[in-house]
Amino acid sequence: MTxxxxxxxxxxxxxxxxxxxxxxxxxxxxxxKEISERPIKKVPVLRGKTIVxxxxxPSTRTRVxxxxxxxxxxxxTVNISGSGSSIVKGESLVxxxxxLEAMRIDxxxxxxxxxxxxxxxxxxxxxxxxxxxxxxxxxPTQGLLDMLTIRDHMGGIEGRRVCIVGDILHSRVARSNIYxxxxxxxxxxxxxxxxxxxxxxxxxxxxVFKRVEEAIEWAEVLNVLRLQLERMEAxxxxxxxxxxxxxxxxxxxxERAPRDVLILHPGPMNRGVEIDSHVADGPHSVIxxxxxxxxxxxxxxxxxLAGGSPERAEAAKMENRA
Amino acid sequence: MSRPILLQGGRIIDPSxxxxxxxxxxxxxxxxxxxxxxxxxxxxCEVLDVAGLIVxxxxxxLHVHLREPGDEHKETIASGARAAVAGGFTSVCAMPNxxxxxxxxxxxxxxxxxxxxxxxxHVYPVGAVSVGLKGEEMTEIGELGAAGAVAISDDGRPVWxxxxxxxxxxxxxxxxxxxxxHSEELGLSAKGVMNEGTISTSLGLRGIPNAAEDAAVARxxxxxxxxxxQLHILHVSTRGAVEIVxxxxxxxxxxxxxxxxxxxxxxxxxxxxxxxxxKMNPPLRAAADVSAVRDALVEGVIDCIATDHAPHxxxxxxxxxxxxxxxxxxxxxxxxxxxxxxxxxGRLDLPELIxxxxxxxxxxxxxxxxxxxxGSPADVVVFDAEGRWTCQPEEFxxxxxxxPFAGQELVGRVVMTLVSGRTVHNRREDR
Ligand SMILES: [Zn+2]
Numbered sequence: 001m002t003x004x005x006x007x008x009x010x011x012x013x014x015x016x017x018x019x020x021x022x023x024x025x026x027x028x029x030x031x032x033k034e035i036s037e038r039p040i041k042k043v044p045v046l047r048g049k050t051i052v053x054x055x056x057x058p059s060t061r062t063r064v065x066x067x068x069x070x071x072x073x074x075x076x077t078v079n080i081s082g083s084g085s086s087i088v089k090g091e092s093l094v095x096x097x098x099x100l101e102a103m104r105i106d107x108x109x110x111x112x113x114x115x116x117x118x119x120x121x122x123x124x125x126x127x128x129x130x131x132x133x134x135x136x137x138x139x140p141t142q143g144l145l146d147m148l149t150i151r152d153h154m155g156g157i158e159g160r161r162v163c164i165v166g167d168i169l170h171s172r173v174a175r176s177n178i179y180x181x182x183x184x185x186x187x188x189x190x191x192x193x194x195x196x197x198x199x200x201x202x203x204x205x206x207x208v209f210k211r212v213e214e215a216i217e218w219a220e221v222l223n224v225l226r227l228q229l230e231r232m233e234a235x236x237x238x239x240x241x242x243x244x245x246x247x248x249x250x251x252x253x254x255e256r257a258p259r260d261v262l263i264l265h266p267g268p269m270n271r272g273v274e275i276d277s278h279v280a281d282g283p284h285s286v287i288x289x290x291x292x293x294x295x296x297x298x299x300x301x302x303x304x305l306a307g308g309s310p311e312r313a314e315a316a317k318m319e320n321r322a
Numbered sequence: 323m324s325r326p327i328l329l330q331g332g333r334i335i336d337p338s339x340x341x342x343x344x345x346x347x348x349x350x351x352x353x354x355x356x357x358x359x360x361x362x363x364x365x366x367c368e369v370l371d372v373a374g375l376i377v378x379x380x381x382x383x384l385h386v387h388l389r390e391p392g393d394e395h396k397e398t399i400a401s402g403a404r405a406a407v408a409g410g411f412t413s414v415c416a417m418p419n420x421x422x423x424x425x426x427x428x429x430x431x432x433x434x435x436x437x438x439x440x441x442x443x444h445v446y447p448v449g450a451v452s453v454g455l456k457g458e459e460m461t462e463i464g465e466l467g468a469a470g471a472v473a474i475s476d477d478g479r480p481v482w483x484x485x486x487x488x489x490x491x492x493x494x495x496x497x498x499x500x501x502x503x504h505s506e507e508l509g510l511s512a513k514g515v516m517n518e519g520t521i522s523t524s525l526g527l528r529g530i531p532n533a534a535e536d537a538a539v540a541r542x543x544x545x546x547x548x549x550x551x552q553l554h555i556l557h558v559s560t561r562g563a564v565e566i567v568x569x570x571x572x573x574x575x576x577x578x579x580x581x582x583x584x585x586x587x588x589x590x591x592x593x594x595x596x597x598x599x600x601k602m603n604p605p606l607r608a609a610a611d612v613s614a615v616r617d618a619l620v621e622g623v624i625d626c627i628a629t630d631h632a633p634h635x636x637x638x639x640x641x642x643x644x645x646x647x648x649x650x651x652x653x654x655x656x657x658x659x660x661x662x663x664x665x666x667x668g669r670l671d672l673p674e675l676i677x678x679x680x681x682x683x684x685x686x687x688x689x690x691x692x693x694x695x696x697g698s699p700a701d702v703v704v705f706d707a708e709g710r711w712t713c714q715p716e717e718f719x720x721x722x723x724x725x726p727f728a729g730q731e732l733v734g735r736v737v738m739t740l741v742s743g744r745t746v747h748n749r750r751e752d753r
Binding site: 112113114115116172199201 | 526
C-alpha cells in the first residue's frame with residue numbers, strides 16, 4: 001500500500017488538488033455508492049458532526065445531494081438559504097463566517113454567487129469548507145462526480161477525449177472539469193459560441209472547437225452545459241433558437257459521429273436548447289447516473305475532510321452491520 | 323513667518339536646474355533663498371544636518387482621491403494631505419469624484435480651504451468635466467479654473483460622449499486647463515473586475531481586456547488632435563496605450579501620460595487568492611504590459627508617475643472580490659516602490675526619478691512646484707535613498723490601509739518634508 005493521501009481542511013476547487021487526492025476521492029466514493037442501494041441507507045461515520053449547508057444561490061439539486069450525503073453519514077445538518085433567512089439577509093460574508101465560527105460548526109457546504117467566496121470563508125473559519133459552487137470559479141464536487149461517471153463507463157480517464165460544450169465563460173462546472181480531467185490525463189476540449197469561451201483558455205491546455213460538429217467528431221465524451229437564459233438577455237447569443245440550431249446536441253449530429261459518444265449534463269437541462277430530449281433520454285446518456293454518483297462523491301468528500309482514512313472507507317461502510 | 327531653515331550638506335538633486343551636487347539649501351519666508359556651498363546661516367535660522375540624504379523639490383502627485391466631502395471615514399483632505407507629506411509629496415491634485423462631486427466653484431473653494439486649513443501638502447482641486455459627473459452637461463470650466471481648479475476630469479469614469487469631450491477639451495483650452503482622462507471604453511470593460519487573461523479565466527473572475535483602455539486612449543488622442551486641447555492620460559496600464567500615446571506625441575498632439583507605482587511594479591498575479599487589495603481600475607496587467615509601461619516611463623513616452631491614491635475602508639475591501647471597490651492607497655509607498663523597482667533595479671537614476679515624480683507633473687498641471695530655483699516655493703523632500711523599510715499599513719497616516727505592498731521591503735525613505743518653508747513631516751521626531 002502506498003502512503004496515505006492527506007487532505008487539507010477545505011475543498012475549494014480541483015485546481016489545487018493533486019492527482020493522488022482526486023483519485024483517492026473517486027476510489028473512496030466506490031464503497032459509498034453501495035450504501036445508497038441498501039434499505040437502510042445510513043452509516044454512523046459522521047455521527048455528532050454538525051454541517052451547515054449555506055446556499056446563497058438557490059440550487060435544489062446540489063443542496064439535496066449534499067443533504068442526502070450528510071444524512072447517510074449520520075451528520076446533523078442545518079440548511080440556510082440566501083432568500084429569507086436572517087443569518088444571511090443583509091449580513092456580510094465575513095460576519096456570517098464569524099457567526100458560524102461562534103456556533104462551533106464542524107463543516108460548511110457553501111454555494112455563493114461570487115468567485116472566490118469559498119476561499120474567503122475557508123480563510124476565516126476553522127471549520128472545513130466545501131465549495132458547492134462559487135460564482136464562475138469552481139464546483140469541485142460536480143467535477144468529481146462527472147469524472148467518476150466517465151470512469152465508470154469508459155473504464156478510465158487517462159487518454160480519453162472529453163469536450164465540454166456550451167457557456168464555458170460563466171461556468172464553474174467547466175473549470176472544475178478542466179482542472180480535474182487534465183490532472184487525470186484526459187484530453188480536454190471546449191466548444192461553444194466564441195462569445196462564451198474565455199480568452200486565454202488555450203493557455204491552460206484546452207483545445208477550442210468553434211463548431212460543434214468538429215467537437216463531436218473528436219470527442220468520446222460530451223459534457224453538455226446548461227445554457228442560462230440570462231446569456232441571451234446579456235447579448236452573448238442572439239437567441240436560444242439559434243443556439244440550438246448551431247450548438248445544440250441532437251441525435252442527427254451524434255449519428256454522424258465516428259463512435260458512440262457518452263453524454264453528460266450537470267442539470268437542470270433545458271431540453272430543446274442545449275440538448276434534445278432524444279439525446280438526454282437516449283442510450284448513451286449517463287445523466288441520471290451522474291445524479292446517483294453525486295451523492296457518493298459528496299459522501300466521500302465529507303468523509304475524507306472529516307479525517308476519515310481512505311483505507312478504512314470499505315470498513316466504515318460495514319460499521320452498522322455488526 | 324516661520325524661521326529660516328538651512329539644510330546643510332545634503333545631496334541636492336533638482337532636475338529643473340540640472341543640479342546634482344552636495345550643497346546647502348537656504349529657505350527664507352517660505353521660498354528658496356539660495357543654494358550653494360557652505361551657505362551662512364542668517365540670524366535665528368534653524369540649521370539641519372542632512373548629510374548623506376537626498377534633498378529634492380517636493381514630489382507632485384497629479385492624481386489622488388481624498389474622499390472629502392462624503393466619505394470621510396475613508397480619508398479626509400487633512401488626513402490625505404498628511405499622508406502625502408509622509409510620502410514626500412508637497413503638492414497633490416484632488417479628483418472631483420467625491421459626494422457631492424467637485425463640479426461648481428463653491429466646491430472647488432471648499433477643497434482649497436480644507437487643504438489650506440490642514441496645512442500639510444498643497445491641495446489643488448481638479449474640477450469635474452460634467453455636472454454631477456453624469457457625462458451630460460459641461461461644467462462652468464472657466465469658473466472652476468478661476469476658483470482654483472488646476473484641471474478637469476470625470477475620473478472614475480470616462481467622458482463617454484465624444485461630442486461632450488471634444489467641446490470640453492476645446493473650451494478648456496481657452497483657460498489653459500488640462501483635461502485629465504480616465505480612458506476606458508465601458509462597453510469593453512463591461513462588468514470586469516480584473517485583467518482579462520489566463521488568471522481571470524482560472525479564477526473565474528470577469529476580465530477587463532487591454533482593448534478597453536487602448537480603444538479609449540486612441541479616441542481621446544484623436545479628439546485632442548481635433549481640438550488642440552491639452553490631454554493628460556491618467557493611469558496608463560497597457561502596452562497598446564503606450565504605443566498610441568507614442569504615435570500621438572510623434573504627430574504633435576498635446577498629450578501627456580502618467581503611470582502609477584502599482585502598474586510599474588505588479589502584475590495580475592497579485593490578484594491570486596482573490597486579494598481585494600490588488601483590485602483597482604485599470605487593473606494590474608500582464609508582465610508584458612508592466613515592462614512596456616516601465617520602458618515608456620524611461621523613454622519619456624509616459625511623462626510622470628502619479629499614485630491614484632484611492633482609500634477604502636477595510637470593511638469595504640474585506641468581502642467577495644466582485645463586490646469589493648476598486649482602488650489602492652499609494653501616497654506613502656510611492657517613493658519606496660519607485661526607488662526599489664526603478665532606481666535600484668537600474669532603470670532610472672535618482673535625478674530621472676525625481677524628474678518624473680516632481681518636475682514633469684508640476685509642468686503638466688502648471689503648478690508652482692517641481693523646482694528649487696531661487697525664489698520658488700520652499701517645498702522640499704529630504705529622503706534616504708538607501709533606506710530599507712517594511713511596508714506596514716498600520717503605520718500609515720492615511721485613514722485607509724488598502725495597499726498591495728503590505729509586508730514588502732521598500733527602498734527609499736522620506737526623512738523630512740517641508741512645505742512653504744515649514745517642516746510638516748519629520749521622521750526624526752515623529753517615530
Ligand atoms: Zn481613474
